[in-house]
Amino acid sequence: MRKDRFVLDNNIWISYFITKKIHLLIEAIDYHELTVFSCDELIEELKIVLNYPRLAKYEINIAGAVRMLRNVTVHHTIILSIKRYIPADAHDDYLVALALQTSSGFITSGDNDILSEKGNLEKKYKKLKIITKVEFEEMFFQ
Amino acid sequence: MPEILTKKKAIDKIVREARKLDKMQLQILLTRLRIKKLLKEKAAPVIKYDSSKIKAPTLNQIDKWKHQSRTLHAKG
Numbered sequence: 001m002r003k004d005r006f007v008l009d010n011n012i013w014i015s016y017f018i019t020k021k022i023h024l025l026i027e028a029i030d031y032h033e034l035t036v037f038s039c040d041e042l043i044e045e046l047k048i049v050l051n052y053p054r055l056a057k058y059e060i061n062i063a064g065a066v067r068m069l070r071n072v073t074v075h076h077t078i079i080l081s082i083k084r085y086i087p088a089d090a091h092d093d094y095l096v097a098l099a100l101q102t103s104s105g106f107i108t109s110g111d112n113d114i115l116s117e118k119g120n121l122e123k124k125y126k127k128l129k130i131i132t133k134v135e136f137e138e139m140f141f142q
Numbered sequence: 143m144p145e146i147l148t149k150k151k152a153i154d155k156i157v158r159e160a161r162k163l164d165k166m167q168l169q170i171l172l173t174r175l176r177i178k179k180l181l182k183e184k185a186a187p188v189i190k191y192d193s194s195k196i197k198a199p200t201l202n203q204i205d206k207w208k209h210q211s212r213t214l215h216a217k218g
Contacts, residue, residue, distance in 0.1 A: 011208050014208070018199060018204065027181065030174075030178065033174070045208075049211045052210065058191045058196070064188035065188045068180075068185065074170055075169070111205050
């Protein structure tokens with residue numbers, strides 16, 4: 001597991017897009033030489049969420065957001081079968097699979113189903129940490 | 143005195159070094175270069191709403207929408 005490798009949940013990506021702070025995230029990735037991974041599952045989900053009617057008022061350029069995410073992340077194809085990691089929501093399992101397959105040291109999420117599994121996941125995968133957006137920013141935002 | 147490389151020689155040297163990297167290391171390197179380019183060019187904003195009129199949602203709200211949009215998508 002590498003301390004400079006990250007997986008960010010879509011709620012984190014969307015939060016940076018909507019609050020117009022995506023440039024701060026990209027600057028932090030560049031400055032700290034972080035590697036953030038993405039996969040098809042993450043990108044498909046991003047499109048689904050950004051197309052959700054309740055986000056329409058934010059006038060998001062969906063193609064632009066997807067392009068930006070692709071540009072700043074390293075794409076990984078999940079090759080092994082995705083196991084059950086998050087008992088409360090199987091839709092989140094791909095994030096853990098992505099982190100494990102890319103030797104990422106961190107998953108940053110604002111999803112309570114994932115955050116509530118922090119103890120179990122960190123016990124099972126000693127070098128993987130589940131952190132909140134606040135913790136991520138404490139580490140890398142100056 | 144260090145050798146001053148021509149543009150072609152410099153590119154050839156970079157390509158030779160890049161070929162030594164494995165696939166993931168190469169992808170990481172290319173992503174770092176894309177990020178540098180993106181920051182230099184200052185990409186156009188992907189959000190247009192007027193933040194003085196519309197309040198930005200909380201992370202909890204965004205996560206709730208993530209789950210709701212999944213459900214809506216699954217229903218087709």
